[in-house]
Amino acid sequence: MDFQKPSASQSQAIDEIVNLLNPQTRILAVTGAGMSADSGLPTYRGVGGLYNSGETEQGMTIEQLLSGSTFRNNPNLTWKYLGQIGKACGAAKFNRGHELLAIMEHHFEDFCVLTQNIDGFHRDAGSKNLIEIHGNLHHLKCEACDFQKQVDTFEAISIPPLCDQCQSLMRPKVVLFDEMLGRDSIAHLTRQWQTGFDVVFSIGTTSVFPYIAEPVLHCHQTGKVSIEINPTETQVSNLCTYRLPLPATIVLEEIWARYSNPKKSP
Ligand SMILES: [Zn+2]
Missing domain, CATH: 3.40.50.1220 (TPP-binding domain)
Incomplete structure (x- = not known):
């Protein structure tokens, strides 16, 4: 700087x-x-000018990709981008x-x-x-049970992450686009x-x-x-x-x- x-x-x-x-x-x-x-x-809604070009490779805007509705229909797709943001975060610190x-x-x-x-x-x-x-991208919660965990780095976890207890899909405790606070x-x-x-x-x-x-x-x-x-x-x-x-x-x-x-x- x-x-x-x-x-x-x-x-x-x-x-x-x-x-x-x-x-x-x-x-x-x-x-x-x-x-x-x-x-x-890199910043976007807090983390990720990764996507300043507007459209992503999927032909969807990042708002669409990082929305609750896309996560419900195609969690792997949303997680692909969440994972990228997480990795960018991991390389930086406060x-x-x-x-x-x-x-x-x-x-x-x-x-x-x-x-x-x-x-x-x-x-x-x-x-x-x-x-x-x-929310906080490093706090994950299971979609099916009450299991939660904190991940310090996204380098070491599989994307999408699965629950340690029941193997169901996990999601970060963040407010995706179109979701309530x-x-x-x-x-x-x-x-x-x-x-x-x-x-x-x-x-x-x-x-x-x-x-x-x-x-x-x-x-x-x-x-x-x-x-x-x-x-x-x-x-x-x-x-x-x-x-x-x-x-x-x-x-x-x-x-x-x-x-x-x-x-x-x-
Ligand atoms: Zn679970």
């Missing part, structure tokens, strides 16, 4: 953001593919940005990460108050909304899903502060209080350095 420094005006914005924060600040960090881009991970969010969680009264990524990197980095709204995730998100938040960070997400864009919209409507960290413009860019078009890791490093050690800030 090329090292980029914030410009003078961006640096000023970071100072203003840091001045807004104190241990009582309730923070919601919404993250998407850009968060894991700093890990060198980055400093994930680590910083996990560190920050310990220093604020309420700090929640809402991610649409299925790579599990926030969990690996140590985030605890974490909503993996699209998980009940546990919705419940956690609802609790978090009830607790409320003071500041929202929108990090590396294009905010195309309504539940991902909602926190920023809420800030806009209620006069709360939202901060977008994303090199490219998104649908919510013009609604954010601050917009920092830089890689996530660089901005989070600056924010945390200045917040945790104010005397050393420039």
Whole structure:
């Protein structure tokens, strides 16, 4: 990754953001593919610009291939692509940005990460108050019995994976296209909304899903502060209080350095 420094005006914005924060600040960090881009991970709905060309070799879009209906009709086909994504994940790991969010969680009264990524990197980095709204590719469950397991790498397992107990097909605990969000995730998100938040960070997400864009919209409507960290413009860019078009890791490093050690800030 090329090292980029914030410009003078961006640096000023970071100072203003840091001045807004104190241990009582309730923070919601919404993250998407850009968060894991700093890990060198190809990204698609969290994991896989593997498929940026739009159509796959099967003549179906990746949305069709990674849908619940295709999985029901032709699980081997969906698994072929899930396996590719899993292998791409396996070659990468969480980055400093994930680590910083996990560190920050310990220093604020309420700090929640809402991610649409299925790579599990926030969990690996140590985030605890974490909503993996699209699930986690490394958690597999049997379609027939209650057997579940965690796979750290897709290199070592057969695709499609079969249940250790009953040999039935397993599936990852992810939300495929055309499927409903998980009940546990919705419940956690609802609790978090009830607790409320003071500041929202929108990090590396294009905010195309309504539940991902909602926190920023809420800030806009209620006069709360939202901060977008994303090199490219998104649908919510013009609604954010601050917009920092830089890689996530660089901005989070600056924010945390200045917040945790104010005397050393420039
Ligand atoms: Zn089973």
